[in-house]
Amino acid sequence: MAKAPNFSPPPPQQRLIGYARVSTGDQFKDTQVDELRAAGCHRIQQEHGASASSARPVLAKLIKELTAGDVLVVVRLDRLARSVSHLLDVIENLEERGVHFRSLRDPIDTSTPQGMFSLQVLGAVVQLERAVIVERTKSGMKAAKARGKLAGNPGLRERRPEAIRTVSLARERAYLNELIASAQTWLPTVRQLRPQHSWDNVVLILNRQGHDWTVERLRRAVHRMAREKLVEPELLARSPRRPPEHRLMRIVAGIAIADPELSLRDIAAQLDQMHERPPRGGRKWQPSSIRALLDEARRFGLMRS
Template sequence: MHTHCQTTTLPRLIGYARVSTEAQDTDPQLDELWAAGCAAVLEECASGDDLGRPVLARLLRDIQRGETLVVVRLDRLARSVSHLLSVIEQLEARGAHFRSLRDPIDTATPQGMFSLQVLGAVAQLERALISERTKAGLSAARSRGRVGGNPGLRAGDPEAIRKARARRDAAYLETLVAQLDTWLPTVRRMRPDQPWGDVVRVLNQNSTADWTPERLRRIVQRLAAEGIVEAELLERAKPQQGADRLVRLVAGIAVAAPDRTLQQIAAQLEAMKERTPRGGTRWHPSSVRHLLGKAEKSGLLGLNR
């Protein structure tokens, strides 16, 4: 990967160029991206079917509000319409935009958003048609006495089993990548300074998810193995004193839900059955404010609150 920088006016355009093999050349894509006014261009050599693209994952993680991810063609970014829509959802969650130079897609314009909505409708229709054809095919097969499914799997063929597992594994990884923005910022903010149990309690309070420490640890381990997240997140949690732990816990809650008021954070701590610094069970906004002040001095809040 090469990252090039040049002076440009806001909003910043961030280019992404991809080739499938080392034998291919990204220069034609680079020329178009620079000509479009990109302030930086990131290059990656990976198959379009590869869901664990570390350069793209890092770009989606680091892109800032108001910036625009730019590609030459849609197939340089996504392997399917559903994958494209998933990536755009991640960008929208970060307040960023998407533009394809050779396609009528620019989420910063009404026309581009309309084209995106058309793509979404096409994807929905495609899924419905596939489902209808599958049901009709299975019904016709049953009427002829044939059993559906993979015959290799039914016969216990090792290669068929391996391929089926690989497909399930790829689909699982795609789901994880699509949902990163809902939980990964909290994990990055709290780990490895706090134990998995505390991270899970914050995540479960801020969403409808039902995390467990072991499930969260396994998922982060998998993403770290793919190079999508930092391996440091898996390090053993450091021993903590009571006051230090509360500061980090309140910082994690504040960053995970930046719109929450002091009173709401206090209510969340009570729901989590956390004791106050003095050992009480009732939290007051002033206590939360005091801990947030310590967290800010320690650099735990960053620029998110």
């Protein structure tokens, strides 16, 4: 009797998920989305922001949503990471979750042996670069010591006021530039919620979007922007001790505006975590209560229909 042929099931089709980061000045001429669609990406997430910004909340949220077997696709490596070391960290995170990575214009595809080899070469280059920097630093310090000189800024070492002031101003400028570059990823949420809601609640919502704020850091950032007259000083006003009228409606609207993809149950879970009590009593929020507050927010013009 002839042996029945052994048919193996076809491998599961990979989900190609595209990620595009569009700089503010290039958003009208950028072709990343078209290239990702042509490559077969059925879902594409876009991040809008200045290239100097290190904040990538859309990417952080997307990585958390990817599952084993998915492939994260970008047009170029610089669209994903701000440095080679950052790129390797992101890919290592993806690999630990069973997610592959592919760059359309670079020879990087972690689902193929050739792509993994290219990635290993990149890693070796980073290690070599770090070793060279360390060796140069040690050689420079040794040579300076042989000439009777101490490493570092002599003005700072001697605590000269002008040197300390120069370094302090440089740090302040760098800090402000970083805030301005990343503002569009967090400032709209702050404007939506402050000062009606506490800094703790604002930080909780921002971190749900993929940020890593603390209350102290966020207050300092808003203070700095207000000092430069880049934001309204009213954002720094003290939150009311007693809940204002329609307080819950504003909280729900703020959460929904910050992340439009959240379901009614997701919003209810956030309110439970914030220890907000439902308007009609009870311990847990229900989707029907969320829907009613969202409808009310639309009637008051806080949200678009």
